[in-house]
């Protein structure tokens with residue numbers, strides 16, 4: 541990772557950024573060199589997970605970097621979010637690893653909710669701890685959860701997650717719905733594994749009043765180790781769903797992206813979402829920035845430029861220094 545002393549990073553921003561130094565006397569709005577505005581932050585709070593999905597975690601489920609002092613403290617994380625909010629971020633997604641595996645996560649959500657001007661706090665989770673945490677999270681200010689669930693078959697779930705208990709996840713989803721959290725359901729379609737279940741998953745999600753979404757398998761990390769034949773594109777999924785969705789009724793990009801939606805074939809107004817990092821890159825409309833659990837800001841997964849916001853804070857950097865670093869990381873975005 542590229543680490544720059546603060547002064548050097550400031551001049552690097554000036555060189556690469558079409559703004560005058562005077563503009564940096566106050567927190568700048570996050571924009572990149574293509575003029576895209578950034579309104580959405582994905583904040584990872586841990587790299588660890590209690591499951592080890594075959595396309596995501598190695599069998600041990602261990603994270604070699606998970607040294608506690610490396611992680612952003614809650615104080616640091618909430619400070620960062622407040623600076624991001626001043627720089628135009630409106631929505632924050634807590635993610636991981638498994639965000640509910642971070643000790644006292646409810647306290648972090650509450651702190652961010654209380655301290656910052658962010659409009660909406662949401663989380664992506666495997667839901668195994670939602671049975672206990674849904675209500676405290678809702679009370680702490682969380683608006684909604686995206687729950688990852690790839691199968692409704694207990695044995696297949698155990699296989700795909702290397703030991704997970706589907707019943708916990710289902711109980712977590714019901715707990716979230718019961719306390720009024722918005723629920724979206726994410727499924728990675730895998731040929732030869734859950735592909736025969738996709739229609740059932742859609743019907744089940746709709747029966748709960750939730751929106752099902754399918755994410756194309758990305759051949760990254762553990763995902764790259766799976767046979768290429770397992771990958772399914774959004775078109776493959778639409779074919780598998782048949783009359784359940786209406787191909788002629790794309791509802792377009794809605795809400796906060798990057799999912800695109802098709803309407804139900806029965807005209808009921810229900811929807812199915814597709815997240816297509818492989819078949820249909822969504823870089824052009826990108827509005828999101830990422831911060832890792834150790835506080836590195838990164839414009840996107842493909843971006844080579846990362847800078848440690850944690851190190852800036854621990855070196856006594858100001859909020860303005862943090863904002864410069866955020867802008868600088870976006871200025872290196874090459875997509």
Ligand code: SAM
Nearest residue numbers: 595596636637638664665666688726757758763
């Ligand atoms: N643990 C949480 C969960 O599973 O929802 C949050 C983190 S997880 C990395 C976020 C999302 O990334 C999940 O929906 C998961 O299915 C998806 N994901 C992980 N590895 C992937 C891969 N190789 N290809 C596509 N999606 C992947």
Ligand code: SF4
Nearest residue numbers: 589592593596637666
């Ligand atoms: Fe854990 Fe989520 Fe990765 Fe599955 S996808 S191993 S639940 S972090």
